[in-house]
Amino acid sequence: MADTFQLVRHEAETFDFKVGEGGPYSVPKYRCISLSEALALRGSSDNVEATAGMQAFFERHAPGCTEGLIIGDFGALVKAWVADSGMKPGESQASSA
Numbered sequence: 105m106a107d108t109f110q111l112v113r114h115e116a117e118t119f120d121f122k123v124g125e126g127g128p129y130s131v132p133k134y135r136c137i138s139l140s141e142a143l144a145l146r147g148s149s150d151n152v153e154a155t156a157g158m159q160a161f162f163e164r165h166a167p168g169c170t171e172g173l174i175i176g177d178f179g180a181l182v183k184a185w186v187a188d189s190g191m192k193p194g195e196s197q198a199s200s201a
Contacts, residue, residue: 119188129166134189158182
């Protein structure tokens with residue numbers, strides 16, 4: 105009889121950040137979000153719709169964190185979140201390098 109695969113779940117890890125004088129805030133690292141949430145973030149090739157989805161994700165987990173941000177600042181925040189998860193922009197999982 106073959107061995108049974110046992111999936112070991114990861115403990116939730118967070119990306120912690122501040123926005124100006126606000127915070128601290130934290131959102132789940134990419135590898136710690138649910139599969140359905142990850143698929144929802146990847147759901148659009150339209151930049152405005154994709155940005156809206158990312159903004160909704162950050163607000164759902166860290167209410168108020170995006171208030172007053174300009175698009176460039178929000179882009180830097182998302183880029184830092186992606187990098188903290190060990191990914192490069194456009195990847196859906198961390199590089200094995």
